[in-house]
Amino acid sequence: MAPVRFIYFDLGNVLLKFSVRRLLHQTAELLETDEQRVRAVMFENKRYQDLESGRITGKEYFHSLCEGFGKKIPLEPFLEATNNIFWVNETTLRIARHLSKKFFPRGVLSNTGPNHWTYVQQAFPRIWELFPLHRIASFEAGCMKPFPEIYRIAYLSAREEISDIKPEEILLIDDLPENIAAAEAAGWRGVVYDQDDELLAALEKLGIPLPEIPESPSEENA
Numbered sequence: 001m002a003p004v005r006f007i008y009f010d011l012g013n014v015l016l017k018f019s020v021r022r023l024l025h026q027t028a029e030l031l032e033t034d035e036q037r038v039r040a041v042m043f044e045n046k047r048y049q050d051l052e053s054g055r056i057t058g059k060e061y062f063h064s065l066c067e068g069f070g071k072k073i074p075l076e077p078f079l080e081a082t083n084n085i086f087w088v089n090e091t092t093l094r095i096a097r098h099l100s101k102k103f104f105p106r107g108v109l110s111n112t113g114p115n116h117w118t119y120v121q122q123a124f125p126r127i128w129e130l131f132p133l134h135r136i137a138s139f140e141a142g143c144m145k146p147f148p149e150i151y152r153i154a155y156l157s158a159r160e161e162i163s164d165i166k167p168e169e170i171l172l173i174d175d176l177p178e179n180i181a182a183a184e185a186a187g188w189r190g191v192v193y194d195q196d197d198e199l200l201a202a203l204e205k206l207g208i209p210l211p212e213i214p215e216s217p218s219e220e221n222a
Contacts (some may be wrong), residue, residue: 001168002166002168003169003206003207004169004170004171004189004206004207004208005105005162005165005169005170006105006106006107006158006162006169006170006171007099007104007105007106007107007167007170007171007172007173007208008106008108008109008134008136008154008158008171008172009063009092009096009106009107009108009111009131009172009173010105010109010169010172010173010174010179010193011101011108011110011112011120011173012086012110012111012112012116012175013089013193014089014092014173014174014175014193015088015089015092015093015096015108015127016086016087016088016089016120016127017086017087017088017089018084018085018086018087020085021035022084022085023081023082023085024038024039026080026081026082026084026085027042027078027081027136028082028083029139030073030074030077030078030081030095031069031071031073032077033069034134037069041065041068041069041082042065042068043087044119046069047061047064047068048061049064049144050099051113051137051139052111052112052113052137052139052144053113053138053142053143053144054138054139054140054141054142054150055142055146055183057114058113058115061113062075062078067079067212070132070171078147079115079119082115082116083115083119083123086119086120086123086124088124088127091128091196091199091200091213092173092193092199093127093130094211094213095208095210095211096127096130096131097130097204097211098209098210098211099130099208099209100130102209104208104209105134105158105161105162106130106131106134107131107133107134107136107154107157107158108131108134108135108136108137109134109136109145109150109172109174110136110138111138111144111145111156112137112138112139113139114137114139117137117139117140117192119184133157133160133161134154134157134158134160134161136150136153136154138150140180141153145174145178145179145182146176146178146179146181146183147182148182148184148186151182151183151188152186155167155170155186157190159168161181167186167187167188168187168188168189169187169189170183170189171188171190171206171208172188172189172191173190173191173193174188174190174191174193175192175193177192180192184195189206191203191206196200200213
């Protein structure tokens with residue numbers, strides 16, 4: 001079996017943890033409505049998928065939410081309520097930092113929209129220092145995981161660094177099984193991330209250089 005020569009990390013729930021419940025609560029509190037209505041307007045339609053696929057802009061998405069809620073939404077408080085939902089995943093951050101020190105090729109492959117993408121780069125700058133190249137966001141690519149086109153785009157990006165890389169030499173770490181299944185259908189290898197110990201065991205089996213991970217990682221600001 002060919003060795004893994006390049007790793008893509010998902011962003012949400014891999015490099016960063018996030019809370020949908022916090023988003024719903026903060027947005028409901030801002031708009032003086034209930035969380036069920038927030039969920040319906042923001043997620044139970046195609047608006048969010050259109051945003052993350054780049055079919056509409058952040059501005060168009062925001063205007064559609066104003067229409068959906070039937071009120072003018074204050075932009076800056078809304079961005080704070082919907083963006084301030086992330087925190088660092090210490091385990092994967094340590095792995096990425098160790099790979100950086102080993103000069104192991106790596107990238108970010110994320111389903112995300114422009115607001116979260118911009119916020120995360122500003123709020124967690126040390127993460128982005130570990131990924132100077134190959135930052136692929138679905139809204140910029142014009143397609144989302146698990147659709148095949150985004151894996152083709154990511155593969156071509158990896159080839160810019162390793163010209164002779166083969167699909168089976170690329171690994172995706174993602175929290176969603178359907179995204180890993182699509183990566184494997186594209187010829188990649190994949191690890192579904194759920195538990196830290198299972199991730200570490202899978203990476204060790206693949207021969208990925210790993211740091212020492214304490215049993216209870218201390219908090220690191222990123």
